[in-house]
Amino acid sequence: MIPQSFKHIVSNVENAGFFQTLAMIIFILFFIVMVYVVINRPKKYYSEEENAPLEKDDDENEIL
16 A cells, blocks of 8 residues: 555654654754854855856856
């Protein structure tokens, strides 16, 4: 029998609530760590990327 939805698959597993809670905690921790890493990088780390859309590529003329 093929389950019709993800809900049926998860509801048949023992400790399903535990796994759902664990997955949410891991996601939240990952998100918080990523925000922390981005905020604590020095501003000069992003200096090249902040002007990238405004710079004209040298390769653009060669391709055309």
